[in-house]
Amino acid sequence: MDLILKVWRQKNNKDNGRFENYKVKANEHMSFLEMMDVLNEDLLAKKEEPIAFEHDCREGICGSCNMVIDGRPHGPNNGTTTCQLHMRFFKDGDTITVEPWRVKAFPVIKDLVVDRSAFDRIIQSGGYISVNTGQAQDANAIPIEKDLAGQAFDAATCIGCGACAAACPNASAMLFTSAKINHLGLLPQGEVEHSKRVQAMVTQMDEEGFGMCSNTGACEVDCPKEISISNIALMNRSYVGSVFGSDKGS
Amino acid sequence: MRWLINFLSSSLGQKIIMSLTGLFLISFLTVHLLGNLSLLSDDGGYTFNTYAYFMTHNPLIKATSYGLYFFIVLHAIQGLVIALKNRMARGANRYAVKAKGNASFSSKNMALLGTLVLAFLFIHMGDFWLRMKLDWLPTVVYEGYAEPIADLYGRVAMQFQNPLIVIAYVIGQIVLGLHLWHGFQSAFQSLGLNHPKYTPFIKGLGKAYSILVPAGFAIIPIVHFLFK
Ligand code: HEM
Ligand code: FES
Secondary structure (H helix, E strand, O other), rough: OEEEEEEEEEEOOOOEEEEEEEEOOOOOOOEEHHHHHHHHHHHHHHHOOOOOOOOOOOOOOOOOOEEEEEEOOOOOOOOOOHHOOOOOOOOOOOOEEEOOOEOOEEOOEEEEEEOOOHHHHHOOOOOOOOOOOOOOOOOOOOOOOOEEEHHHHHHHHHOOOHHHHHHHHOOOHHHHHHHHHHHHOOOHHHHOHHHHHHHHHHHHHHHHEEEEEOOHHHHHHOOOOOOHHHHHHHHHHHHHHHHOOOOOOO | OOOHHHHHOOOOHHHHHHHHHHHHHHHHHHHHHHHHHHOOOOOHHHHHHHHHHHHHHHHHHHHHHHHHHHHHHHHHHHHHHHHHHHHHHHOOOOOOOOOOOOOOOOOHHHHHHHHHHHHHHHHHHHHHHHHHHOOOOOOEEEEEEEOOOHHHHHHHHHHHOOOHHHHHHHHHHHHHHHHHHHHHHHHHHOOOOEEEEEOHHHHHHHHHHHHHHHHHHHHHHHHHHHOO
């Protein structure tokens, strides 16, 4: 299949950036990243600068293959990352627009690569358990209700890619932050520091300059792990609880 | 006090302000509509005028009305602040291709819809509320009332003979309905109230409310224009 790729090129954070059009020959068995590899091979052969994009696992678990494809983070399909998107979902002759995450708190480093360390700082502010939980326990030593375990697991599937903030009309990071708060807070080991964690992580999220959730639901539609915005509601009530209901937090 | 300021200035705190003031305005609209439906009765305005007299002279209701003015202003200012911050959070470059179908029109345009509601409120309050407050309205004398009562009904009936005003009111109500189409259920989500047990009910109630209440308001100018 013959495609035209309209790709965002930006030398560095100072550069203004612009779109460039490229012709590329792909086949429908390729993943989107493999198609990008082919394009980069062509560019290298022509002694042009290849397109910088992030990738690592290529199996949907690392959260690094981030690009907005035709207006949607990770492309047109729900519940997949860019590396899991295959060219058979495009048609011969298509023009495909590829842009980086456009979120102020994620400055562009080069082309499609953005700096997501704002997410790292949110985690560093409290997304961990500091109490000693000892040796790995027998799986059934601490009984956990099935529903809670399921809810915590669903939140824990977050791969931190940032598609939620990229998709959100307000560039809000609340789906990410709430998932990271809840996958710990719903379980007994994480519950101990829950109030403190909610406060710290929400404060850090605000400091990074992300927008505020308008409950549009765009994030859960574009989340490759289909994490629900009910996590945001849970974070909101934990936050209110941590301010008004707890003498442990500050 | 520091903790309260921190809370109210945090992103989640600001959303709590939006949701609580929004829900207060929703409950106000319900009362407002129930009272205004008396504009449809055929008694030359007696029910409506005495109702308006009661609403402007009962001390408890007067006190509540100051709360209402404050909450409208707070909701509008806070909403515009949020919208501005959210715009800045995107950064200098916007997406070349806009995503379609991942969120409702209402949810993406709350600030625009809210500003239009505000514009409507200015027209609406200038037309009736302000004239009432400034004692610009002619009065009528009813038996059992010590003083003459402002004839708000007369003003309403006169204004609603003007097709442009009727159209403006209908458009205002459509805009309000769109604001509430998303806003009603959104307020519960902001407050952290989301559960498979009741969220479907809230969403259904929100849709019914955002159609029926604006429709109820819109009927009044239409009936006056066509039949009175
Ligand atoms: C009677 C009139 C109004 C009612 C009943 C109302 C109701 C609501 C409700 C229930 C919400 C949802 C709150 C949430 O998401 O937590 C909301 C949001 C909003 N309202 Fe209003 N509103 C009214 C007028 C206005 C006005 C005059 C403005 C001003 C410009 C405005 C601006 C907004 C904005 C920007 C949001 C979205 C906030 C966000 O993104 O989170 N509203 N409104
Ligand atoms: S490369 Fe790891 S998720 Fe796509």
